[in-house]
Amino acid sequence: MTAATPVSRSTGASPLQPDSGSFRDRNNRVYDDGNRIVRGISTEALANWNALSKEPFFRGLLESGKIIGTRLLPADEVAGDAAWPAYLEHERIPFLSYPYEWCFDMLKDAALLHLDLIEKAIEADWTMKDATAYNIQWLGSRPVFIDVPSFEPYVPGSPWVGYRQFCMMFLYPLMLQAYKGIGFQSFLRGDLEGIEPSIASNLLSGRSRLRKGVPTHVYLHARMQSRYSGAELNEAKSLTEESDGKLSESRKFRHSKAMVLGTIQGLQRVVRSLSSGDKRTTWGNYDTDHSYGEASFETKKAFVEKAASARSRKLVWDLGSNTGTFSRICANHADYVVSVDGDTKAINRFYEAQKVQQQGNICPLIMNLANISPGQGWRGRERKAFDERGKPDLVLCLALIHHIVISANIPLAEFLGWLRSLDAEIVIEFVSVEDDMSKMLLRNRVNQYSDMTEAGFESMVSQSFDIVSSQSLKGTHRKLYHLAPR
Amino acid sequence: MRLKVVFTSIALLGLMTSQSYAYIDPGTGSVVTTAIIGFFAAIAYTLRRYFYRVKDLFSSKKSSGRTDAGDKK
Numbered sequence: 001m002t003a004a005t006p007v008s009r010s011t012g013a014s015p016l017q018p019d020s021g022s023f024r025d026r027n028n029r030v031y032d033d034g035n036r037i038v039r040g041i042s043t044e045a046l047a048n049w050n051a052l053s054k055e056p057f058f059r060g061l062l063e064s065g066k067i068i069g070t071r072l073l074p075a076d077e078v079a080g081d082a083a084w085p086a087y088l089e090h091e092r093i094p095f096l097s098y099p100y101e102w103c104f105d106m107l108k109d110a111a112l113l114h115l116d117l118i119e120k121a122i123e124a125d126w127t128m129k130d131a132t133a134y135n136i137q138w139l140g141s142r143p144v145f146i147d148v149p150s151f152e153p154y155v156p157g158s159p160w161v162g163y164r165q166f167c168m169m170f171l172y173p174l175m176l177q178a179y180k181g182i183g184f185q186s187f188l189r190g191d192l193e194g195i196e197p198s199i200a201s202n203l204l205s206g207r208s209r210l211r212k213g214v215p216t217h218v219y220l221h222a223r224m225q226s227r228y229s230g231a232e233l234n235e236a237k238s239l240t241e242e243s244d245g246k247l248s249e250s251r252k253f254r255h256s257k258a259m260v261l262g263t264i265q266g267l268q269r270v271v272r273s274l275s276s277g278d279k280r281t282t283w284g285n286y287d288t289d290h291s292y293g294e295a296s297f298e299t300k301k302a303f304v305e306k307a308a309s310a311r312s313r314k315l316v317w318d319l320g321s322n323t324g325t326f327s328r329i330c331a332n333h334a335d336y337v338v339s340v341d342g343d344t345k346a347i348n349r350f351y352e353a354q355k356v357q358q359q360g361n362i363c364p365l366i367m368n369l370a371n372i373s374p375g376q377g378w379r380g381r382e383r384k385a386f387d388e389r390g391k392p393d394l395v396l397c398l399a400l401i402h403h404i405v406i407s408a409n410i411p412l413a414e415f416l417g418w419l420r421s422l423d424a425e426i427v428i429e430f431v432s433v434e435d436d437m438s439k440m441l442l443r444n445r446v447n448q449y450s451d452m453t454e455a456g457f458e459s460m461v462s463q464s465f466d467i468v469s470s471q472s473l474k475g476t477h478r479k480l481y482h483l484a485p486r
Numbered sequence: 487m488r489l490k491v492v493f494t495s496i497a498l499l500g501l502m503t504s505q506s507y508a509y510i511d512p513g514t515g516s517v518v519t520t521a522i523i524g525f526f527a528a529i530a531y532t533l534r535r536y537f538y539r540v541k542d543l544f545s546s547k548k549s550s551g552r553t554d555a556g557d558k559k
Contacts, residue, residue, distance in 0.1 A: 130509070164513045259528040261527075261528075
C-alpha cells in the first residue's frame with residue numbers, strides 16, 4: 001500500500017483521509033474522517049502497543065491525561081481492505097496549534113511534559129523515538145502528548161536519540177527568551193526543525209554563555225556537532241569511485257541508563273529554572289488598564305454575553321483576545337475557544353491565569369493577525385494554515401479593527417472579506433478614526449482611511465452580512481455589531 | 487566499595503560501543519555530547535540515588551519508630 005491511500009471502514013463513515021502532517025515515521029499514519037481520529041499502525045507498532053498498553057507507567061500517564069486518550073480499534077470497526085495491520089483511535093484535539101504560536105510558558109510546560117514522559121519511559125525500560133514539539137498539543141491550557149507510537153522498547157546501551165531534537169525545539173528557544181529576551185516564535189516559524197546548535201551558540205553569546213545549561217547543552221553541543229559534521233564533510237569529499245562504497249562506521253557510544261536519566265533530570269532542572277522575564281506590557285494589563293469607562297466596559301461585556309449565549313457553539317475564535325476577558329465569557333457557552341493575540345506577554349499572562357482557573361476549554365495562542373500562520377512544511381501542507389484547522393462558529397474582533405486597518409494597513413474591505421470567508425457569525429467592535437486610540441495610531445501617518453466611518457463600515461458590512469444587533473458605546477467613537485453571514 | 491564498582495562501570499560503559507538506529511538521525515556530534523554530559527550526569531544521578539537511599543533509611547527508621555509508638559498506644 002501507499003501510506004497516503006484513503007482507507008474505508010465498515011462504520012459507513014466517509015473514507016479516512018490521511019493527515020498531511022503525519023508521515024515521517026513509516027510505522028504509522030494518522031487519518032481523519034471528520035468525525036474520528038484514527039491511526040494506522042504497522043505490525044511492529046502493534047506489538048509495541050500491545051506491550052505498552054499493559055505498562056503501569058503508560059497507564060498512569062494515560063489516566064492523568066498527559067497522553068491523549070487512545071484505544072485499539074476492534075477489527076470489526078475497520079473494513080476488510082484496511083491498509084494497516086491495526087488501528088488506534090485517539091481523542092480528537094479540538095483545534096491544532098504549533099510551537100510558533102505558543103507563549104513562553106506553554107513551550108516550557110510542553111518541554112517539561114516531554115521530559116517527564118521520557119524519564120518515566122526510560123525508568124520502565126521504554127524510550128521515545130523522537131522529541132519533536134509537534135507531538136504535543138493542547139486541550140485548553142493543558143499540554144497533551146499525541147504521538148503514542150513514539151514509544152518503543154529501550155535497547156540497553158542506546159542513547160536518548162531525541163536529545164538534539166529536544167534541544168532544537170524546546171531548550172534553545174526557551175533559553176533565547178529567558179537569557180536574551182528574544183522571542184522564539186519567529187525562529188520556530190522560520191525553521192520547523194527548530195534552532196540549530198550552531199545558531200543557538202552564536203545567539204547565546206557573551207555573558208549568556210555562562211548561564212545555566214549553556215556551556216554544555218549549547219556550546220559543547222555546537223562544538224561537537226561542528227567537529228563531527230566537518231569529519232563527515234571530509235569523508236564525503238573522499239568518496240570517489242575507488243573508495244568502492246566503503247563508508248566509515250558510525251560512531252556508537254554505549255550509554256548507561258544512569259547516563260540517560262542523569263541527562264534528562266539535568267535538563268529538567270535547567271528548563272524549570274528558565275523564566276520569561278515578563279514585566280508590564282502595553283496590553284497585558286488590559287483587564288484593569290483598558291481605555292473604556294466602567295459603564296462602556298460593562299455594556300461591551302453584556303453585548304458579548306448576549307451574542308455568545310444565543311446558542312451553543314462548537315468553536316469560537318477571539319481575535320485580539322488580549323488577556324481573555326471576552327474569551328472567558330464565550331467559554332461558558334461554547335465547546336472550545338481559541339484566543340489569539342499578537343502580544344506575547346498578554347498571551348503568556350492569559351495562559352498562566354488559565355492554568356490557575358482551570359477553565360479547560362480556552363487555548364490562548366500568539367499570532368500577528370495581519371500575518372496569520374500559513375501552511376508550512378512539505379508541500380505547504382505539513383503544518384496547516386491557521387484558518388484551515390477548523391471553521392469557527394463565532395468570531396470576536398473586539399478593539400481590533402483599527403490595528404488591522406490603520407497599523408497594518410490592511411484595507412477594511414479585505415479584512416471584512418476574510419471574515420466573511422470564515423462563514424461564521426461575527427461580533428465586531430467598530431472603531432472610527434475619531435477614536436482616541438485611532439488618533440494615536442494616525443499621529444505619524446497620512447489619514448488614508450476615509451472608509452473608517454460608521455456609515456462607511458455599515459455599508460460595507462451590509463454587502464455580505466446581516467446586522468443582527470448593534471450597540472453604541474457611550475462616550476466613545478466605537479460601536480459593537482453582531483453580524484450573521486448572508 | 488559498591489560506589490567504586492558503580493563509578494568504574496559507568497566509566498567503562500562510556501567507552502563501550504552500542505548499536506542503535508532511529509528514524510531521525512540523532513547526529514554524531516549530539517550523541518558524543520550526550521556521552522560527555524551523560525558521564526558526569528550519571529555520577530550525579532548515582533550519588534543522588536545513594537543520598538536518597540541513605541536518607542530514606544534514616545527517615546524510615548524514624549517513621550517506623552513513630553509507627554511502633556502508635557501501635558503501642
